[in-house]
Amino acid sequence: MANETGIKITEVALRDGSHAISHQYTVDQVTSVAKVLNEARVPYIEVTHGDGLGGSSLQYGLSKTDELKLIEAAVSVTDFSKIAVLLLPGIGTIHDLKKAADLGAKMARIATHVTEADVSKQHIETAKELGLETVGFLMMSHMAPVDKLVEQAKLMESYGADTVYVVDSAGALLPHEVKERIKALRQELKVNIGFHGHNNLSLAMGNTLAAIEEGATRIDGSIRCLGAGAGNTQTEVLVAVLEKMGIPTGVDTYKMMDIAEDIIAPILPKPQEINRDSLTLGYAGVYSSFLLHSKRASEKFSVDSRDILVELGKREIVGGQEDMITDVAAELSKTAVTPAK
Amino acid sequence: MEKVKVGIIGSGNIGSDLMVKLTKSDVLELTAMMGIDASSRGMQHARHLGLQVFDNGVEGLLDQPDLVDIIFDATSAGAHIHNAKVAKQLGKRILDLTPAAIGPFIVPPVNLGEHLDADNVNLITCGGQATIPIIHAVNQVAEVEYGEIVATIASKSAGPGTRANIDEFTETTAKGIELVGGAKKGKAIIILNPAEPPIMMRDTVHAIVAEDKMDEEKIVNSINEMVEKVQAYVPGYTLRTEPIFDGNKVTVFLEIEGAGHYLPKYAGNLDIMTSAAVKVAEEFAKNREKPAVKQA
Numbered sequence: 001m002a003n004e005t006g007i008k009i010t011e012v013a014l015r016d017g018s019h020a021i022s023h024q025y026t027v028d029q030v031t032s033v034a035k036v037l038n039e040a041r042v043p044y045i046e047v048t049h050g051d052g053l054g055g056s057s058l059q060y061g062l063s064k065t066d067e068l069k070l071i072e073a074a075v076s077v078t079d080f081s082k083i084a085v086l087l088l089p090g091i092g093t094i095h096d097l098k099k100a101a102d103l104g105a106k107m108a109r110i111a112t113h114v115t116e117a118d119v120s121k122q123h124i125e126t127a128k129e130l131g132l133e134t135v136g137f138l139m140m141s142h143m144a145p146v147d148k149l150v151e152q153a154k155l156m157e158s159y160g161a162d163t164v165y166v167v168d169s170a171g172a173l174l175p176h177e178v179k180e181r182i183k184a185l186r187q188e189l190k191v192n193i194g195f196h197g198h199n200n201l202s203l204a205m206g207n208t209l210a211a212i213e214e215g216a217t218r219i220d221g222s223i224r225c226l227g228a229g230a231g232n233t234q235t236e237v238l239v240a241v242l243e244k245m246g247i248p249t250g251v252d253t254y255k256m257m258d259i260a261e262d263i264i265a266p267i268l269p270k271p272q273e274i275n276r277d278s279l280t281l282g283y284a285g286v287y288s289s290f291l292l293h294s295k296r297a298s299e300k301f302s303v304d305s306r307d308i309l310v311e312l313g314k315r316e317i318v319g320g321q322e323d324m325i326t327d328v329a330a331e332l333s334k335t336a337v338t339p340a341k
Numbered sequence: 342m343e344k345v346k347v348g349i350i351g352s353g354n355i356g357s358d359l360m361v362k363l364t365k366s367d368v369l370e371l372t373a374m375m376g377i378d379a380s381s382r383g384m385q386h387a388r389h390l391g392l393q394v395f396d397n398g399v400e401g402l403l404d405q406p407d408l409v410d411i412i413f414d415a416t417s418a419g420a421h422i423h424n425a426k427v428a429k430q431l432g433k434r435i436l437d438l439t440p441a442a443i444g445p446f447i448v449p450p451v452n453l454g455e456h457l458d459a460d461n462v463n464l465i466t467c468g469g470q471a472t473i474p475i476i477h478a479v480n481q482v483a484e485v486e487y488g489e490i491v492a493t494i495a496s497k498s499a500g501p502g503t504r505a506n507i508d509e510f511t512e513t514t515a516k517g518i519e520l521v522g523g524a525k526k527g528k529a530i531i532i533l534n535p536a537e538p539p540i541m542m543r544d545t546v547h548a549i550v551a552e553d554k555m556d557e558e559k560i561v562n563s564i565n566e567m568v569e570k571v572q573a574y575v576p577g578y579t580l581r582t583e584p585i586f587d588g589n590k591v592t593v594f595l596e597i598e599g600a601g602h603y604l605p606k607y608a609g610n611l612d613i614m615t616s617a618a619v620k621v622a623e624e625f626a627k628n629r630e631k632p633a634v635k636q637a
Contacts, residue, residue, distance in 0.1 A: 057528055058489050058547040058590065090531040093508040115535045116496060119507045316536035323491050323545035327594055330582050 006248040007212060010044040010107075010220050011037055011235055012196070013264065014074065015086055017226035018050035019289040021269060024064040027073045029267060034074035036263060037223075038081040040255035042235075044107055046084040046220075047074045050228065050289055051320065052111060053085055053092030053100060059322050060289070068099055075104035082106035086137070089119045091320065094126045101130045110156075111137035111167070113318045114144040117152040124159040135194065135218070136161035139319050142172040142285055146184050153185050163192035163218050168207065169319055171198030171229055171282040175210040182214035194218030197233050199225060200282030202274055204233040205241065212247070223256065224264040225272035229281045229288030236260045280306045284313030293322050297329035307332055344370035345626035348408060350399050350424055351415035352376035352383030354500040354604060355438055358611040359413055359618065360387060361602035368623045373408050375401050399427045406431045410629075411622050414438060417502040418509045425461055434625060436618050437463040439502070440509035446521050448473045449620045450570040457628050462621065465517040466510050467610035468492030468529060468544060470617045471578070475546045475593050476522030478567035483554035488524030489547045490514065493532045495539030498608035507531060524548070542609035543581075546593040555589050564593060574616045576600070577609055 014030055030047060037045050049055030049067050056063035074083050084107035085100045097108060108127035110120045120136060127134040136156025141149060153164040166181050173181075178195065185193045195211035197204040197220070208219055221238045225231025236256035242249050265271070277295060281288050286309050294312075298305035308329050317324050347369045349356045356376070360383070363371040374387035379396040387394045393408055395401025398420075402408065412435045414424050421441035428435040437444060444461030447453065451474060456462050464470065472490040479485055492514075503510070511529045518527025534540050550560075561584055571578045577598030585592045597609025604611055 057530065058487075058549070058592075059491050059530060059545070089507045090511065090533070093511060095508070095512070113533065113535065116504075116533050118501075119504050119533065122505065122508065316534070318532065318534050318536075320530070320532045321491075321493060321534065323493075323543075323592075323594070326585065326592070327545075327581065330585070 006217070006250065007242060008043045008218050009235065009238070009249055009251060010046055010084060010218065011042045011223060012046045012220050012232060013222040013224070013226040014070070015046040015048050016050060016222055016228050016232055018048075019228035019292070020226055020231070020272070021267065022292060023049055023056065023061045025070055026065055027069055030070045031073045031077055033259070033263060034081070035077040036255070036259045038078040040252040040259060041250050042081050043250065044084045045074060045078065045081045046086060046109065047071050048086045051091055052088040053096035055088070055091055068103060071100055071105055072103045082133070084109055086111060087123055088112070088320065089123050094123060097123065097127060098130065101132060106132060107135065108132040109135040109137045109165075110161070111139050114138045114141050114149060114152060117155040120156060121159045124156060124161050128160040134161050136164040137167050137196070138165060139167045139169045140287065141166045141168055141181060142170060142177065143316070143318075146180055149181055150184050150188050153189055157189050157191050161191060163194050164189060165194035165196050165218065166211070167196040168198055169287050170285045171200030171204065171288060172285040173203070173207055175203060175206050178207040178210045179214050182211045182216050186215035192218050194220070196220040198227065198282070198288045199230040199232065199234070200274065200278050200288065205237065208233045208238060209241070224260040224268065226264055226268060227288070229291050230274045230278035231272040277305050277309070280309045284310045286313045286317065287319040289319070290322065290325060293325045294329075297325045301329040301333040303329050303332045344368060345411060345629060346370050346372045346409045347411045347413065347622060348373035348375060348402065349413045349415055350375040352378065352381050352387065353415065353502055354498065354608070354611055355502075355614060356413070356415035357383035357386060358603035359415060359615045360390065362615050362619050364390065366619060366623065368626045369411075369619070373402070375399050399424045402427070402431060406433075409433065411436065411625060413618055413622070418506050429460060435461050436622055437461060438614055438618055440466050440506055440513035442513045442516065446517050447617075447621050448477070448517070448521050449574065449617050450474050450567060451477045451521050453621065453624055457625065464614060464618050464621070465521070466514045467494070467542070467614045468510065468531060469514040469517040470613045471542070471544045471595060471597055472546045473517050473522040474567045474571050475564060475595070476518050476524050476548060478563040479548045479550065479560055479591060480523035482559040482563045483550035483556060485522070485524040485548045485550055487526045487549040488518045488522055489528040489530070490518065491530045491532065491545040492610070493534055493540070493543045494610045495542070495607045496533045496535040497539045498542070498604055498610055499533055539605070539607040541607050542597040542599070544595040544597070546595065548591050550589050550591065552589055557586050560584065560591055574620050575613050577606070577612065
């Protein structure tokens with residue numbers, strides 16, 4: 001498996017993109033998107049709340065539609081693409097995973113903070129027992145040195161993961177940092193290596209190519225950049241670039257362009273771009289899903305959202321700590337009584 | 342009053358912190374530590390304290406059943422199933438600090454007086470001990486339709502037991518929010534943060550109250566009263582800010598500074614759990630005249 005040729009793409013717009021639309025996906029949207037991605041022969045399509053199974057909450061945002069209904073809808077219109085689900089131990093449980101598997105999900109992606117892989121043992125093992133292809137997803141990979149990343153990736157491999165991903169949740173990694181991480185994993189692990197980027201520093205494509213150059217074979221993209229923050233590596237662009245490079249993905253480039261233009265663009269509340277806030281996510285090294293939450297906190301407490309994000313970065317806040325946004329904003333609003341110079 | 346003899350199963354973070362707290366109790370006398378790793382820091386400390394130390398876990402008690410009257414189980418949800426059986430066989434009361442949730446739940450400031458005759462009671466989780474009092478405080482004055490908590494703890498304060506039991510943590514805490522907190526529906530999230538220096542335990546409580554029941558003043562007063570009750574046995578339990586109101590939602594930010602007994606002060610998650618367990622055991626000891634369990 002470690003020697004697979006070509007690149008296998010996972011489309012994450014129906015999961016990571018959930019953040020960008022405040023978890024408001026409907027069954028109709030998911031059905032129509034999954035159907036055409038299947039026709040474009042995308043190998044994997046991830047469908048869940050942005051924070052994975054069980055993510056619907058006051059902390060992260062309540063789902064408009066029960067994610068199990070969305071998974072079921074996606075499964076019903078895909079005969080080629082496999083449906084993947086994300087699970088963050090501490091948020092979702094094995095119980096949720098079993099329900100998703102019963103509905104026809106074929107891949108489980110078990111995500112932990114880059115230093116906390118050992119909480120994923122029971123979930124990775126269960127996913128394998130359920131017969132799911134299983135991915136270990138090391139989030140916020142920029143926050144740990146390379147040797148720590150390797151140690152944690154090996155844990156996931158030892159639990160049975162078929163693939164381990166370097167996940168640049170904050171879109172903070174620079175190309176040479178991606179290279180050294182993928183290279184080290186390629187040397188130390190037998191399983192597939194994957195890369196998940198965010199475009200907050202306009203480096204998603206560059207980082208993805210750097211990862212592929214070092215041996216990553218599993219790549220995430222979000223069509224039309226429909227992902228958290230400034231979005232992920234733009235899938236239709238990636239497919240076109242890889243085609244020009246002579247690297248097979250099996251995905252239909254023209255169809256992906258059409259889906260992006262005709263089906264995804266209308267879903268986006270506004271076009272994805274790198275603005276002040278998403279740039280700050282990458283700059284400060286903060287989890288990309290914090291974007292809309294910090295914007296709301298900035299309005300509620302009259303604090304510059306960049307100050308909130310930079311402070312969160314300084315405090316080494318990890319993914320899932322959305323409650324800290326309000327907390328920090330409330331704190332900054334009190335300390336900001338003296339007029340800034 | 343003669344002290345009631347107690348023993349601990351499990352020499353990890355929780356068991357070791359309990360050990361420190363129990364040696365300070367006026368009502369309880371710690372006599373035994375039952376671990377499985379004779380070389381662990383906790384077991385060494387137990388020997389140093391002059392306790393009877395067993396390295397074959399609860400089995401050690403089979404030969405010397407009179408050594409303890411109450412057992413604290415600080416192992417894991419899986420191990421508790423066996424430990425509970427042995428305790429029952431010996432006719433000993435067991436206080437479960439794992440999320441196994443076999444016995445009824447106890448959160449001292451909410452329902453300490455209940456279940457005084459149960460032979461197995463459960464302390465839910467550290468996140469549950471920290472947040473359920475707040476859910477209950479809100480629910481007393483405004484019906485809680487939905488209670489959600491987010492517990493964030495320092496990676497260093499989460500031992501292997503906690504890490505292997507992360508699903509049990511979220512599921513048991515959610516159940517406690519409903520059964521003891523009184524919320525119609527409960528949800529729990531746990532996050533481990535590896536920052537250095539380690540962060541203090543923090544908990545965020547979100548409660549959605551019935552539309553017509555929102556009364557900010559009453560809710561704030563009820564929460565403040567509850568915080569004082571918890572502070573009586575966990576002095577480092579504080580509100581970080583005033584409760585934040587948004588429509589029919591109230592959000593409370595808590596911070597729990599530990600006593601620094603076994604792990605440093607950041608590990609408030611240990612303190613709130615072990616302090617609650619000691620409080621429950623002391624209550625049991627005081628009500629000892631009513632024998633709870635018949636000898637098997």
